Amino acid sequence: MVPPGARYNGASSSSASFRDITYSPTCLCPWQRFPSFRTTSPRTTPTMVTRSQQLTPDDESQDSDASSSVSEIFSDCESDSDSNSDLELDSEDSDDEDDSPEDFSNDDGQLPPEYYLEQAESLDISQLRQKRYSDGTQEKLDETRKYWNRYCQHIGVDAVQQWKKVSDSDETVRFLYSFFVWRCDIRRGKNGRHTPGIQYKSSLDSFWKWWHLILKQETGFGLSKETIVKVQDVIAMVANEKRLNLDRRPKKNMYIEDVAEFARVLLTTTEMTFDCGWQRIQLLFYCQLAAITASRPKALLHLRYRDIGVTLIRDPEGGRPRLFIFLKPDFTKRFLGKKAANEFKIPEIIFDPTLVLSPHVCLLSMLFHIKGFKTISTNGPVLDCSEKLYSLGVLDGKGQQQLKLRAEILDKFVFCQVEREPTGYRIALEKRLKESTLRYWMRRVGEITGFEQVTRPYLLRYAAAKEFNNSEEVTDALQNVILQHSDISTFVRHYEVDVDVDVQGIIRKTGSQTSRVRFACSLSASIDPDRPYKLSPEESKSLNELPVVRARQDTVNKRKRKWEDRKAKLSRAMAVCQATFGHLGEGAPSRLHRQLRQKLESLEDRTIEAKRRYNKAVRELRNEKQRQRNRRIRENLERYRNEQPVIDLERQLAGKLVDTKVMGALEHKGSMSPQHLKVVDTTLTMPGATLEAEYQRRIDAINAMAAFCSVEEGRPTPRATQPHRLSASDDGESCRPAKRQRHSVIDATDAVLRQAMESVRVRSAEEQRNGLKRHKATRPTKCFLCIGNPDLPLRDRVHDYATPGSLTRHFKRMHVNRPWPAKGVECNVCGSALLQQKSDLVEHAEAAHGTVVRGRAQEGLALEYLHKTGLN
Secondary structure, three states: OOOOOEEEOOOOOOOOOHHHEEEOHHHOOHHHHOHHHOOOOHHHOOOOOOHHHOOOHHHHHHHHHHHHHHHHHHOOOOOHHHHHHHHHHHHHHHHHHOOOOOOOOOOOOOOOHHHHHHHHHHOOHHHOOHHHOOHHHHHHHHHHHHHHHHHHHHHOOOHHHHHHHOOOOHHHHHHHHHHHHHHHHOOEOHHHOEOOOOOEHHHHHHHHHHHHHHHHHHHOOOOOHHHHHHHHHHHHHHHHHOOOEOOOOOOOOOOHHHHHHHHHHHHHOOOOOOOEHHHHHHHHHHHHHHHHHOOOHHHHHOOEHHHEEEEEEOOOOOOOOEEEEEEOOOOOOOOOOOOOOOOEEEEOOOOOOOHHHOHHHHHHHHHHHOOOEOOOOOOOOOOOOHHHHOOOOOOOOOOEEEEOEOHHHOOOEOOEEEEEEOOEEEEEEEEEOOHHHHHHHHHHHHHHHOOOOOOOHHHHHHHHHHHHHHOOOOOHHHHHHHHOOOOOHHHHHHOOOOOOOOHHHHHHOOOOOHHHHHHHHOOHHHOOOOOOOOOOHHHHHHHHHOHHHHHHHHHHHHHHHHHHHHHHHHHHHHHHHHHHHOOOOOOOOOHHHHHHHHHHHHHHHHHHHHHHHHHHHHHHHHHHHHHHHHHHHHHHHHHHHHHHHHHHHHHHHHOOOEOOOOOOOOOOHHHOOHHHHHHHHHHOOOOOOOHHHHHHHHHHHHHHHHHHOOOEOOOOOOOOOOOOOEOOOOOHHHHOOOOOOOOOOHHHHHHHHHHHHHHHOOOOHHHHHHOOOOOHHHOOOOOHHHHOOOOOOHHHHOOOOOOHHHHHHHHHHHHHOOOOOOOOEOOOOOOOOOEOOHHHHHHHHHHHHOOOOOOHHHHHHHHHHHHHHOOO
16 A cells, blocks of 8 residues: 555556655655654654554564564665665755745735725624525514514513523423414504414414524524424414314315316406406416426516527427427525526427417417517518418428527516506516416416315416326436425425325226326316305495494594594685785794794694594405405305205205306307407317318417407406306206307497597587687596507497596596606597607697696696706
C-alpha cells in the first residue's frame, strides 16, 4: 500500500519497493517539514501504520523486518546515493516553495473587507426559517399568530412573554386546552367578520400544527413527544366537548366522465354567465389540463405562455402530422427549493368522441383570438387562422414544425383576468386569475350540473393520480415524478380517496363489475338537477320577516334618519353662514370666523361619523341576510337529501312520475347569443366520417370559440321555479324531449337594432346647430354605447331603463367611471370621431344622444382633465 502523497520512481507499481518511493516535502509530517515541530530525539518519530497492517501477537516475528523497513524510510541516516537523490528532489521542491503566493489584492470584483464583515453582521438568522415557507403557508402562520395574540389579550397576558413560558409542563397542557376551547367558541374572524367556527376535528388538528410551527420559530424548539401525546388527547377531549365532526372533509375523485359532463354544462348553461366568453373558454381549458396532467391548482394558474409549446410532429406511421402541446408547469411547492418541472406532451386525438375534452381546440381558439402566433412577413400569408394551421405539414428531412408564439405574450398568464372598460371588456393577460375566482366558478358550475359534492380543483388531481396509479404504463417512480411526490406513501395517505373496485367479484370469482362500482364512486352518480342549491323568490322574501333580520333593518332605518338629520343640519348651517358672513375662507379670518369654522368642521365630522355608522349597519344587514340565506339553503339540502329519495320512490310505485332527462343541454337556448349557440353546435358534434371532415369539425370549433371570446354574455337566466318532475301520461309523445327548432332571426334582430338606434338619436343636425333643448320626458332610456357594442347580447344592447335617471346611473357606472382606454372611445351609433377624453364622451352623450351627466360628476371630469393636461 502506497502512503498518500508518495510517487513511484519506477515504471511498475507491482514491482516497486519501498526504496523506489520518494516523498516530497509537502507529504512529510509537520514535525519533519518544520523544525519547530521536531521532537528532541529521532526515536520519538511516530510510525505510520494502516488498519490493515496493525500488528498481532502472531506477527511478532516480522516486527524487526517491518521496523527496519520503516526506519529506512523515515530515518535521517541513509546511504549517500539516497541522500543525494533526496537532496536533489528537495532542491527542486524548494524552488517551488520559494515562489511567492498569488496576489489577489488587485481583483476588481471584490469589495473592501469591511463590506463583507458588515454583511455578516446584518444577517438576521431568525428570518431564515421563515424564508422557506410559501406565501400561502406564511399566511396561515400569520393567521394563527393573530389568534394567539387575540387570546392572550382576551385573558390579560402578554403574548410575547407567554411564548417563553411554554414548556413541557402540565401548565402548558392546561393552557393549550383553554386556548383550543376558545378557538372553537369564537364567531368573529378577520376585521370582525362572522365566521362559523371550527366544525371538524381535523381542522383543530391543523390549527394545532400551525401553532407548533410558530412555537419553533419563536423559541427555537418544539414540545417533547410526551407533551405532544398529551396535547393530542386534549384535542380529542375538546372535539368531544364541542361535538366536532370526527370525519375528515369528504373527498371524491372527479373522473374524466365527470369532467365531460361538467364541461358540457359549462358550455351550455345560461344559469351562470361570465363577463365575456373568454372566461368560459379558459375555465374549460383549465379543467382539461388539470384532468390530464394532475397538476396542482396553483401550478396551472401560474402557467405562462412561455411554458407552452405548440408543435406539429411527424407521424412515424405515416399520414398527416399530429399537433402536440408541450406543457411545462414551472410553479410548484418550493419548501426545500425549486423542483424540476415536468414537461407533458399532449398529442391531438383525431376522431375524438367529444371536443369538450380537447385542450387543443381551446388553446388554439385562445391563441388565434389574441393573435398569439409569431409573424415575420408583412405582405405575405401568416398563421392567423385554423384553416392555415391544419394545412401545414412537416418539411422533408425534419421531424417537427414548431409554431412559435409572439415574444410579447411569453411572460403573460394563460389564465388571466378580464377588466371592464367603457366600451366593453379587455383581456388583461398581465394579471393572473385569482384562485378564489376559480374555486367559485367550479363550485357554481358543479351546483348547476347537479353534483352533490362541492366541485373543487383538487378533485381533478385526485382522479388523475388514481388513474396513473392504476395504469400499467406508469411505474411508482414515474408516478412520483408526475405528481412530484417524494414517496408513494403520500399518494396512499392523501390521494387514495375511495375503493372503486368490485371486491365481491374479486373474492367470489363471479366476474368483475368494476365499471359499475367506479360509476357509483363518481360525481356523476349523484347528479340531481332538482337539488335546491338556491332559494325561490318567495323564500328569499320570507327572510325579511325573521326577527334577527328585522332587528338589523330597524338599526339601518334609525341610523339612516340620524345621518340624514345631521346632513340637513350641516347644509342649513353652511347656507346661513354663507348668506351672513360670505365665504369663511376669504380675507383675514377673525375670531368669530374661526369659531364658526370649528363648529362647521365639528358638525361635518359628526355627519361623516353618522354616515360611516349607517354604512356599517347596511353592511351588517346584508351579511346577516346572506347568513340566513345560506342557513336556509343548508336546511333545504339536508331535508331534500333525507326526504326526496323516499318521495321519488313512492311516486314511482304509484305510477305518478316518469324519469326525465337530466339537465337538458339547451334549456335556455333563447337566452344565448348567436356566437354562444355556434360554440355549442360545433363543439357537441359527433366525429367526422372522414379525415377531412374531422379536421373541418375541429376548424369550425376553433373558429367559433375564437369569435366567442370577446362576446359579453349579459345577465344569467334563472332556473325555473317549478321542479322538473313530470306527471305520468298515457301519451308517449308528451314525454319525448322537444327538438331544438332553428329560426332565422337576422331580420328581426336588425329591425330591433335600427329601432333602438333611432330612439337614441334624439336631436337632428339642425337641432344640434341651433342648440335646442329637449324636454326631460323625451330623453331616451336606452344606452347608445351598449347599442353600438356588437359583443353584447341583443337583450342587453336594447335594454330599456325605467327612467332617464336610471340610464344616467348606468352610463356613469359602466362607461364613465371605468378605466379609460388609451386609444379612446368611438361611438358606433352616429359614427362620430374618436372621443379621446371622458369629458368628450359626456359632452357627446348629452349633445347627440340626450344622456345627461351633470353636477359633481361633470365637475370631477373637468378637474381630471385639467390635472392630466397640467392646466390647474
